[in-house]
Amino acid sequence: MSGLAGFDCFAHPLGEWLKGSGPDSDVVISTRVRLARNVRGFPFTGRASAGQRAEVLRLCQDALHRVHLEKSVITLDLQQLGEIERDILVERHLISRELAGAEGPRGVTFGRGEMLSIMVNEEDHLRLQWIKSGFDPDRAFAAIRRVDAALDKVLPIAFSEQYGYLTACPTNVGTGMRISVMVHLPALTLLDHVEKVFKAAGRMNHAVRGLYGEGTRAFGDMYQISNQATLGRSEEDILASVKAIVPQVLEYERRMRGELYTEKRELVEDKALRALALLRSARRLSVQEMMGHLSMVRLGIDLKVITDVTMDTVNRLFILGQPSHLQAETGATLTPAEREARRAELVRGKLATATN
Amino acid sequence: MDCQCCQKKPAHIRVCDIEANTMSEQFNVCADCWIFIKRYLFDHARPLQPTREVLQEVRQLLSSQEPKALAKLEPPGEITPVPAESLPVCPECGMTLAEFKHKGRFGCARDYEVFAAHLDPLLERIHDVTPPRHRGGRPAPAPGADERVNASRELSGLREQLRAAVAEENYELAARLRDRINELERGNLTPGANP
Numbered sequence: 276m277s278g279l280a281g282f283d284c285f286a287h288p289l290g291e292w293l294k295g296s297g298p299d300s301d302v303v304i305s306t307r308v309r310l311a312r313n314v315r316g317f318p319f320t321g322r323a324s325a326g327q328r329a330e331v332l333r334l335c336q337d338a339l340h341r342v343h344l345e346k347s348v349i350t351l352d353l354q355q356l357g358e359i360e361r362d363i364l365v366e367r368h369l370i371s372r373e374l375a376g377a378e379g380p381r382g383v384t385f386g387r388g389e390m391l392s393i394m395v396n397e398e399d400h401l402r403l404q405w406i407k408s409g410f411d412p413d414r415a416f417a418a419i420r421r422v423d424a425a426l427d428k429v430l431p432i433a434f435s436e437q438y439g440y441l442t443a444c445p446t447n448v449g450t451g452m453r454i455s456v457m458v459h460l461p462a463l464t465l466l467d468h469v470e471k472v473f474k475a476a477g478r479m480n481h482a483v484r485g486l487y488g489e490g491t492r493a494f495g496d497m498y499q500i501s502n503q504a505t506l507g508r509s510e511e512d513i514l515a516s517v518k519a520i521v522p523q524v525l526e527y528e529r530r531m532r533g534e535l536y537t538e539k540r541e542l543v544e545d546k547a548l549r550a551l552a553l554l555r556s557a558r559r560l561s562v563q564e565m566m567g568h569l570s571m572v573r574l575g576i577d578l579k580v581i582t583d584v585t586m587d588t589v590n591r592l593f594i595l596g597q598p599s600h601l602q603a604e605t606g607a608t609l610t611p612a613e614r615e616a617r618r619a620e621l622v623r624g625k626l627a628t629a630t631n
Numbered sequence: 632m633d634c635q636c637c638q639k640k641p642a643h644i645r646v647c648d649i650e651a652n653t654m655s656e657q658f659n660v661c662a663d664c665w666i667f668i669k670r671y672l673f674d675h676a677r678p679l680q681p682t683r684e685v686l687q688e689v690r691q692l693l694s695s696q697e698p699k700a701l702a703k704l705e706p707p708g709e710i711t712p713v714p715a716e717s718l719p720v721c722p723e724c725g726m727t728l729a730e731f732k733h734k735g736r737f738g739c740a741r742d743y744e745v746f747a748a749h750l751d752p753l754l755e756r757i758h759d760v761t762p763p764r765h766r767g768g769r770p771a772p773a774p775g776a777d778e779r780v781n782a783s784r785e786l787s788g789l790r791e792q793l794r795a796a797v798a799e800e801n802y803e804l805a806a807r808l809r810d811r812i813n814e815l816e817r818g819n820l821t822p823g824a825n826p
């Protein structure tokens with residue numbers, strides 16, 4: 276992993292936000308607050324020449340080094356990374372798939388705890404994000420706002436009185452702020468209520484989408500709820516609306532879990548324990564299969580049906596079992612069959628060590 | 632038709648005065664003047680497209696201008712006449728209204744001004760708010776930050792010029808460019824005239 280220049284992703288623990296320790300962590304994995312910013316005087320990334328992109332990258336990284344972000348940060352030049360290394364950063368939620376697949380000068384700077392991440396030359400020159408464990412929008416916002424304010428001092432930011440922070444896409448203009456809450460909704464999924472949540476959230480200007488997989492079919496029952504509107508509301512307004520809407524989804528999921536557990540106890544116990552048994556003995560696992568069963572194990576932990584596996588272990592397996600993490604850990608290029616075998620081995624190992 | 636700016640060369644480019652917000656106020660200018668007008672609008676932080684008044688000012692400047700200052704302008708390159716249905720056009724990044732509508736992405740921050748007359752319905756729909764105006768925070772003033780960006784912009788221009796000078800074996804110019812680049816890179820961030 277020489278290309279990751281000082282960042283060994285296996286020696287390096289996964290993001291602190293995966294700990295499963297934050298508020299409402301029975302349902303919420305993480306809360307991310309993202310701010311989109313552009314440097315004044317340069318065209319947006321999509322219209323900038325290679326020379327201008329290089330200049331923006333240099334300017335931003337120079338600015339990032341001059342402000343005190345965290346005790347220690349890691350800066351990577353994405354042009355110098357291979358495809359698998361870039362995918363690892365995607366799987367760890369440090370960069371977007373778009374940035375990984377883009378071309379030209381671009382980079383990422385992130386903190387050791389992997390809560391802070393700053394992408395340079397994504398669709399906007401700067402995408403600042405902070406991820407907190409559990410449902411914690413206020414603290415995630417406060418943290419990223421500090422970074423934003425520090426950068427303001429050293430970089431001129433494109434801003435207009437009328438439209439606020441100017442962004443490449445009109446959907447981000449204004450505050451440039453997007454709050455995304457990653458939620459685990461196994462009960463709503465099992466009981467077929469997810470569609471209702473999608474619609475209700477949509478009516479309140481929030482979008483719900485599956486985190487993995489296409490369309491409404493979300494592998495591992497993981498979803499992301501985010502605010503749609505960024506203009507005409509202050510940052511506080513956006514925080515308030517997310518804090519009004521997300522708890523309703525959480526309550527709904529909890530009510531359905533309760534219903535499942537009182538009315539269909541045997542069914543839930545059967546599903547959770549079978550999933551765990553399967554994960555502990557499978558010799559081959561596809562990523563979809565792994566996520567599906569992990570989802571049931573996670574539900575089993577919450578309902579105290581499973582007591583010898585921690586939330587933390589399950590959360591981490593969701594990431595470590597992703598294709599590029601497996602590939603990189605093994606070092607060699609794996610065939611799909613080999614990858615499934617390796618994934619099964621990894622899962623057995625992690626779930627076995629969790630036993631004591 | 633002759634260029635309405637220099638009144639010498641044939642006009643190939645039609646631009647419209649969108650402050651008047653009407654297609655009727657159109658100017659026909661030549662490619663050389665168009666470059667100068669864009670530059671002028673940009674340097675003077677003028678909003679939008681040229682107005683009759685701007686055209687007047689540019690014409691005066693052109694007649695009083697030293698040839699050296701004109702030579703500093705970027706070469707004509709791929710500037711092509713803009714069809715009327717694509718108007719307005721961003722003087723800074725060349726984004727046309729048609730292209731913006733097609734891509735759904737702005738080319739630069741200036742586009743928000745250039746397309747202002749067309750934006751409100753779109754922003755109202757996306758953000759479900761009337762009027763679509765910002766209500767959140769703002770960047771704190773950044774003393775010195777602008778200078779750094781200007782120096783940085785100058786640097787990328789100088790590097791291009793250096794490449795060209797070396798290619799043309801104009802070593803005297805290359806040496807001067809290199810000195811200026813070194814100066815800027817050492818942190819002397821005062822942007823100056825190109826050598």
Ligand SMILES: [Zn+2]
Binds near residue numbers: 635639
């Ligand atoms: Zn002319």
Ligand SMILES: [Zn+2]
Binds near residue numbers: 726738742
């Ligand atoms: Zn533009």
